[in-house]
Amino acid sequence: MDRRALETLTTVLDNLRDAIWSFDLIKQQYIYANRRFNEMYGASPDQLLAEPFKWRTTVHPEDYAFVNRETQRLYHGESVELEFRIVVNGQIRWVSDRKSPVFDSGGKLFAVVGITTDITDKKHAELVLKDSEYTYRYLFLNNPNPLWIYDRETLAFMAVNNAAISEYGFTEEEFLSMKITEIRPEEEVPRLLSSIVGVKGVHSRTKGWKHRTKNGKLLDVIISGHGIVYNGRECEIIMVHNVTEMMRAREEVIIAKTNLDASINNINNLIWSVDSEYRILSMNTVFKRQIKASYNLELSAGDSILLEALDPEQIKKWKTLYDKTLAGEVIVFNTSVIGLKNTYEIKMNPIYHDDKIIGVVSQGRDIQDALNEAIRAQKQNEELRQIVELASHDIRGPVASLMGIVPLFNESQPDDPFNADIINHVRTLATQLDDILHKIVDKSYLLQQENDLTDVSPQSRSGNE
Structure with a gap:
């Protein structure tokens, strides 16, 4: 390779985001290290020449034994790929280090080449995702309402939470061996199958469902659902709101109100x-x-x-x-x-x-009857007062006269002409008394007649008459 080509290659390697390097095991020095390698481990080219194993000093103490152990595999002719932490300038970074042995024509190991990639951002994202997954898993398992995920194609339970296990009485293993149709009354299964067809990736809420527990008890429930992808399968996550007691209480209120309305209306x-x-x-x-x-x-x-x-x-x-x-x-x-x-x-x-x-x-x-009764009582009181007046006043005069003239009767001489006058007077007084007694009897009879008309036995009548 000519010099120009080599310079071009070096420029390309220096501008890569990954650290590229090769190490001569015989001479115990770097054959090549690009600029990214120097930056990653915080070492200049001169430092690498003077301290070829400086990179080991940057390995995080908790990862050092693992890195040292795995690196030894290179000397047995194995390639290794490690993920570990390094500490450079006080900052902790994650790196992925892929190393491979290099053999000469005689099959003798003489060098190692490697590519080291900074994966700190990836690791942070993984940790965030892991924490998020843990949080959601925790919320799923410990939600106070029964939750489960089922496969929309097979209808099999894929996951259930603790509240579902407690509410329905099935163990987790039993749930995961069942289909969602098995906790429904038979007559609700067609409606269930029809509703699954319309499941979408949005929240839904439906009322009027019944579920069956392990011991056969029926629950009135409201279902909240949301279509999701779980373990690569089209699923739906379900939250169950048990409204059995609420429905029972509502029925009791309706019955009580109906009875109260019936009573009031009658x-x-x-x-x-x-x-x-x-x-x-x-x-x-x-x-x-x-x-x-x-x-x-x-x-x-x-x-x-x-x-x-x-x-x-x-x-x-x-x-x-x-x-x-x-x-x-x-x-x-x-x-x-x-x-x-x-x-x-x-x-x-x-x-x-x-x-x-x-x-x-x-x-x-x-209160008209009560008012009429009061008027009648007032009238009767007036009539009774008149009777009392007759008895106390009109009768008293003739009786007093009788009591006054009776002693004048000459019992020793019945033929005494004066006796005839007395007898005539007595007869007159008796007639007066008889008239007064007739008046009292007539008034008493009329009063009794009025009582007989008003004091009749009540008849059995419907409250609607």
Whole structure:
């Protein structure tokens, strides 16, 4: 090779990013080392001539024994490729050192050639990736929700976390020997297979699934999924949200509300509630029916209770009552209901939540029968008073007269003409007494008749009549 070609080759080798070198084992000196080699190990060409094994002093103490051991293989005619750390100017760098033995024509080892590459950035990236993989693996295994990865083609479980093992009762080995169809009720498998077809690399969430545990218990679950590539396979990662208890609680609330609504709707009282903006929160059937009958309106939750059908004065009156109750008062008053002749007693109570008044619940009770009973009782009391007056005043006069004239009767001489006057007087008084007693009897009979008409046995009637 002529000098110009050699210079060109040297220039090319000096500008490579890798360190290129060759070492004469016989002379124990470098045959060639490019500029990158000098830079990598922090040694000038003169230093390499003076200290051919200086590179060994840069090897990280924790890697030195490994590097020394593996380098010895060169002397047995083997090529070696090592990755180790070096410390140059206080900085730790990773290098990949590929070395090969060189033999002369007689087969005798006489030199070693090598290429050394700085792989620090690669190693840092690998460490970051390793840390990231560890973090994601940790999060996967220890997520409080059941997680698994399955193969979208074979449907086999590829990985499961601790929560899935705990929730479903299968061991990890059992899971990894199963398909996802094996934890579904048979009737849900067609829907499952159909959903897998639409799996994409985006988040999805579906409700209404059931899963079966190892002991046969059925769970109500919500599924969150995301298509991924795992171990070179098209897969999906699944997160399971167990909502069994929530669904059971919801059913219990629905049943309780249904029973409460049924009870309220079978009460003959008017019952309704409003929020702080006078919007209807709830109302029973009797209230709805009465509003329909009185105003020809079909009310719904959210409608204003301050009906446009009311005149301004009525609206003002009711608003004042609601405002007082929203301020904490309990209000009881009587009012008539449009469309009915009866009078209702209205009771309004505040609705509290976290010690704050958020609305008003009202109840209207038909008190017309009670009012009528009070009027009847008042009338009876008046009639009883008249009877007492008859007994205490009208009877007392004739009786006193009788008591006064009886002693005047001449019992020793019955033929005494004066006796006839006394007897006539007695007869007159007796007639008066008889008239008074008839009046008392008549009034008592009328009073008894009124009681018989009002005090009748209640008939069994439906609450809807």
